[in-house]
Amino acid sequence: MDSLIINGGASLKGQVKVSGAKNAILPIMAASILSSSQVVLSGVPDLEDIKVMSEALTVLGAKIKRERDSLIIDSRHIRSCEIPEEISRKMRASNLVMGALLARFGSAKVAYPGGCAIGSRPIDLHLKGFNNLGYRVWEKGGFMIGDGRPKNGREILLDFPSVGATENLIMAASTVPGTTIIRNAAREPEIIDLQNFLNRMGAKIKGAGLDSIRVDGVSSFGGINHVVIPDRIEAGTFMVAAAITRGDVFIENVAKEHIQPLVYKLREIGVEIMLSSTGIRVMGSKCFRPADFKTMPYPGFPTDMQPQTMALLSTIEGTSIVVETIFENRYMHVPELRRMGADIKIEGRVAIIKGQETLEGACVEASDLRAGAALILAGLFAKGRTEITSVRHIDRGYENIHLKLNSLGADIQRRQ
Numbered sequence: 001m002d003s004l005i006i007n008g009g010a011s012l013k014g015q016v017k018v019s020g021a022k023n024a025i026l027p028i029m030a031a032s033i034l035s036s037s038q039v040v041l042s043g044v045p046d047l048e049d050i051k052v053m054s055e056a057l058t059v060l061g062a063k064i065k066r067e068r069d070s071l072i073i074d075s076r077h078i079r080s081c082e083i084p085e086e087i088s089r090k091m092r093a094s095n096l097v098m099g100a101l102l103a104r105f106g107s108a109k110v111a112y113p114g115g116c117a118i119g120s121r122p123i124d125l126h127l128k129g130f131n132n133l134g135y136r137v138w139e140k141g142g143f144m145i146g147d148g149r150p151k152n153g154r155e156i157l158l159d160f161p162s163v164g165a166t167e168n169l170i171m172a173a174s175t176v177p178g179t180t181i182i183r184n185a186a187r188e189p190e191i192i193d194l195q196n197f198l199n200r201m202g203a204k205i206k207g208a209g210l211d212s213i214r215v216d217g218v219s220s221f222g223g224i225n226h227v228v229i230p231d232r233i234e235a236g237t238f239m240v241a242a243a244i245t246r247g248d249v250f251i252e253n254v255a256k257e258h259i260q261p262l263v264y265k266l267r268e269i270g271v272e273i274m275l276s277s278t279g280i281r282v283m284g285s286k287c288f289r290p291a292d293f294k295t296m297p298y299p300g301f302p303t304d305m306q307p308q309t310m311a312l313l314s315t316i317e318g319t320s321i322v323v324e325t326i327f328e329n330r331y332m333h334v335p336e337l338r339r340m341g342a343d344i345k346i347e348g349r350v351a352i353i354k355g356q357e358t359l360e361g362a363c364v365e366a367s368d369l370r371a372g373a374a375l376i377l378a379g380l381f382a383k384g385r386t387e388i389t390s391v392r393h394i395d396r397g398y399e400n401i402h403l404k405l406n407s408l409g410a411d412i413q414r415r416q
């Protein structure tokens with residue numbers, strides 16, 4: 001089991017480039033099932049979650065090849081509609097293939113995705129949506145099973161703007177004759193990228209990024225080349241890395257409109273941020289102020305940046321209040337930050353942070369992807385040596401993050 005050894009204290013300086021967005025690539029890989037040709041995705045980092053999605057598509061019969069940062073996916077010869085448990089358990093997002101399988105084959109059988117550290121991660125909204133669309137879906141022996149060929153589009157209302165449910169329903173509706181309207185849809189940028197990908201393949205979808213999405217069913221999809229959007233959460237993680245080390249970092253390949261909620265919050269804290277046509281410059285300073293925030297569906301403050309921002313607030317004198325409204329258990333990083341000397345109290349969904357002038361290096365464990373990122377950031381700030389175990393969680397969403405941070409002056413070793 002690999003671990004990261006961080007000797008903290010360096011102020012990060014220099015330039016770093018953001019990779020393609022994991023949470024755009026995963027639904028787009030699922031959507032490639034619809035293509036009767038070959039799709040080429042560019043800007044695809046080599047991440048564990050992308051390897052698992054590739055495994056899922058390969059089990060279905062697709063052919064996948066990686067050429068540097070491109071994935072070539074040929075779904076023409078898909079024969080199976082079943083994703084076994086050993087794959088579904090590895091990654092929740094594997095359930096995203098269900099909508100595309102229903103749309104193309106009128107049949108799908110996907111083992112229940114595992115929950116994870118941050119919450120139970122139910123999929124009731126996906127199943128209810130498929131039902132409302134006119135597919136038959138039921139659960140049996142740990143599998144979600146679906147079939148049917150809806151005759152016409154319908155109007156669906158999501159109880160909660162779930163990102164995955166919105167993506168799954170867009171794909172499931174893409175071949176249903178007539179018009180489907182998805183109301184109370186999630187508005188994340190990754191859904192806009194999915195819409196653009198599908199429309200370039202021949203779909204007729206409008207409204208992604210708003211809370212109401214219209215899908216006019218079509219009968220076939222071609223092949224395309226697609227460059228995925230930059231990863232706004234990786235960008236945000238590097239922004240906080242520059243701030244927490246009081247450094248000066250230029251971050252390239254950033255879609256500035258996607259990181260607005262974080263820019264506003266970091267500026268409120270006192271981080272200097274300069275947006276330019278080629279990227280974003282982030283400078284830490286000595287006079288940071290505490291700040292409060294609440295995670296919300298996009299365009300609110302992203303839950304995927306909550307642990308990293310909490311790490312920063314732990315180093316700023318004064319009291320900050322954080323409220324996590326999206327996931328019921330997304331404070332697994334708190335006990336680990338406490339081991340480094342952070343003063344954080346949890347009351348239900350609320351975290352009360354009393355910032356400290358210093359943190360001490362310690363041996364800590366990553367419980368999930370973004371909690372692991374938060375521990376790296378705290379280790380960059382802390383005095384002395386921090387060892388982070390269970391690095392596999394971090395590998396799910398960050399490609400060689402220690403190499404990217406070392407190129408900015410950090411001192412991080414990866415140890416088997």
Ligand code: EPZ
Pocket residue numbers: 022023024026092093119120121122123124125126127160161162163164165186303304326327328369370397
């Ligand atoms: C996506 O997960 C992202 N993952 C998550 O990123 C992100 O945190 C989340 O959206 C919220 O922005 C991918 O895109 C692969 P949701 P998803 O459905 O789709 C509840 C990361 O770190 N819910 O919007 O699973 C659910 O339990 C990951 O990159 C139901 O109750 O999120 C949660 O409390 C972590 N029933 C809330 O909604 C459902 O059927 C938001 O979930 C579906 C969701």
